[in-house]
Amino acid sequence: MSVLDLYQQKRATAEDAIGHVQNGDFIIVPTGVGEPPTLLTALSEQRRRFHDVKVAQILPMRKYGYIDPDTVDHVRHVAFFFGAASRAGGQNGWIDFIPSYFSEMPSMIERGQIPADVVFSMASTMDSYGYFSLSLGADYTMAAVANARAVVLEVNPNVPFANGNCHVHISQVTALVESSEPVLEVGLPTIGPVQVAIGKYVADMIEDGSTLQIGYGGIPDAVVMQLTSKHDLGIHTEMIGDGILTLVDSGAVTNRKKTYMPGKMIATFALGSKKLYQFMERNPALEIHPVDFTNDPYLAAKNDKLVAINATLQIDLLGQCGSESLGYLPYSGTGGQVDFVRAANRSRGGKAFIVLPSTCKDDSITRIVPTLTPGTHMSTSKNDINYAVTEFGVAQLRGKTAKQRAQELIAIAHPDFRAELTAAARQMHLL
Numbered sequence: 001m002s003v004l005d006l007y008q009q010k011r012a013t014a015e016d017a018i019g020h021v022q023n024g025d026f027i028i029v030p031t032g033v034g035e036p037p038t039l040l041t042a043l044s045e046q047r048r049r050f051h052d053v054k055v056a057q058i059l060p061m062r063k064y065g066y067i068d069p070d071t072v073d074h075v076r077h078v079a080f081f082f083g084a085a086s087r088a089g090g091q092n093g094w095i096d097f098i099p100s101y102f103s104e105m106p107s108m109i110e111r112g113q114i115p116a117d118v119v120f121s122m123a124s125t126m127d128s129y130g131y132f133s134l135s136l137g138a139d140y141t142m143a144a145v146a147n148a149r150a151v152v153l154e155v156n157p158n159v160p161f162a163n164g165n166c167h168v169h170i171s172q173v174t175a176l177v178e179s180s181e182p183v184l185e186v187g188l189p190t191i192g193p194v195q196v197a198i199g200k201y202v203a204d205m206i207e208d209g210s211t212l213q214i215g216y217g218g219i220p221d222a223v224v225m226q227l228t229s230k231h232d233l234g235i236h237t238e239m240i241g242d243g244i245l246t247l248v249d250s251g252a253v254t255n256r257k258k259t260y261m262p263g264k265m266i267a268t269f270a271l272g273s274k275k276l277y278q279f280m281e282r283n284p285a286l287e288i289h290p291v292d293f294t295n296d297p298y299l300a301a302k303n304d305k306l307v308a309i310n311a312t313l314q315i316d317l318l319g320q321c322g323s324e325s326l327g328y329l330p331y332s333g334t335g336g337q338v339d340f341v342r343a344a345n346r347s348r349g350g351k352a353f354i355v356l357p358s359t360c361k362d363d364s365i366t367r368i369v370p371t372l373t374p375g376t377h378m379s380t381s382k383n384d385i386n387y388a389v390t391e392f393g394v395a396q397l398r399g400k401t402a403k404q405r406a407q408e409l410i411a412i413a414h415p416d417f418r419a420e421l422t423a424a425a426r427q428m429h430l431l
Contacts, residue, residue: 007126007170011175016175020152021050023050024051025053026053026114026115027056030121031136031137032059033271034139036177037062039177041065045065047068054075058333059081061083076095078096079097081333087331097330101338102238103297103339105292106142106291117148119150122154122159122183123156124155127161131170132167135280135288136159138289139291150174152175154179158181160270160278162281162282165289182274189216190218191225195357206227209305210306211236211257211303212233213238213340214237215238215310215336215340217311219356224246225243233253234255234258236266236306239267240265240267240270240271241271255285260302264285265286267289268293268295295336297346300340300347301346304348305347305350305351306347310323310353314372316369317369317402318405321385325375327374337379337380341354341380345386351386354380368410368414370424388412390412392411396408405430406430
């Protein structure tokens with residue numbers, strides 16, 4: 001049977017496609033805009049016909065009908081990372097949470113530690129050889145495709161066909177539905193003067209020829225906007241977004257000086273604009289790979305001068321970073337922060353930056369604290385931290401004593417809190 005015949009045989013309506021879901025199933029959905037809206041809408045509309053079905057994902061972009069406290073016995077969301085659509089449910093306890101390093105999720109699926117009964121994913125149109133590209137989120141989804149009982153794709157011509165290890169053959173597909181809605185676009189975060197100030201400190205420390213991993217957020221993007229005059233930058237990251245596209249357009253990114261996979265930008269998911277998605281279409285300079293490849297600290301560290309830029313919510317005087325919760329209340333998740341901090345620490349000439357505004361709530365609360373708020377989910381540890389950066393400067397903590405760390409961090413705290421932090425450090429016998 002030809003691949004076209006197989007395609008026609010597996011076409012279905014969304015309502016019929018979700019019939020492949022059984023009670024008790026665990027459905028894997030890709031990161032962000034890789035989520036298939038037609039399928040998840042149909043599942044939402046029929047959720048009461050199911051029992052004990054779970055939909056697991058990093059960073060849902062839309063609040064689908066199944067994200068509903070009244071129907072969690074039918075279909076429940078399980079978060080690998082919280083976003084705006086899922087945060088309230090996580091904080092109120094009716095959305096479940098599986099902690100993990102992003103890089104280890106494929107192996108957790110392969111070992112059965114994270115179930116993968118069904119995959120729902122967006123996909124590009126099929127090529128002449130019968131392959132679809134899961135370009136918007138290869139992440140942990142490729143591992144799930146290899147292990148799932150049923151693979152259901154939402155095929156959309158607006159999804160780019162990207163290169164890399166992100167392809168699924170029609171013979172692996174159980175059912176497919178077709179849609180033609182534009183891929184959801186996600187704009188750049190708001191950048192204010194604090195973010196610009198932090199961005200300048202970091203940008204000034206990035207050398208020509210560095211390879212970048214850039215997390216999502218206002219501060220990482222503020223760094224990016226100040227790198228357009230750099231030369232021969234490379235990209236090895238988890239997320240490709242419009243900030244990176246700005247560097248490509250400026251000529252700052254050439255990937256020529258990369259020491260691992262030179263000439264190639266490497267990412268595991270995409271989150272940005274229509275322009276970004278069009279840029280990805282069969283671009284020989286870009287490859288999308290599963291996250292156990294992109295985020296593996298050993299592999300990423302093969303890039304000399306690897307620079308990792310990630311944000312945190314709070315940091316204590318030893319350098320422990322609480323990047324994913326507000327006290328015990330979940331806010332986001334571990335994601336790839338620790339993966340890339342460790343990769344940059346291993347890289348020859350690498351630098352790992354953890355960035356944060358010095359305060360929050362109109363300068364009424366310091367983000368540099370004596371100890372993390374009780375219950376805080378610690379992300380980057382005191383043993384992994386390298387540079388911490390606020391709008392008041394840079395603290396290099398790696399190899400420093402506890403006393404030196406306290407001194408460096410107090411020096412980049414907001415001036416209104418330095419005396420209070422110094423007194424606390426003395427009480428803790430750090431000074």
